[in-house]
Amino acid sequence: MLGKRSVTFSIPFFFYPGHHVTVKPAEELVNEKNPARYKPYNVGKFYANRNRSDFNKREVENIQIHHFKIVD
16 A cells, blocks of 8 residues: 555556557656666567577577667
């Protein structure tokens, strides 16, 4: 239970969005003090790449969400 002074923040989660969707933070949440932490990515390209891989260790690492992290 939250106290009266607590502020809540909801983050919607979309399970399997359409292949044409680009996932990125809402523009009103990103600014100079709070920059985006991940690059936008296209869901279709992400899942297509994941589905083509066999998850075995090869010379190239399978695409993971951390590949989109913006490095400071």
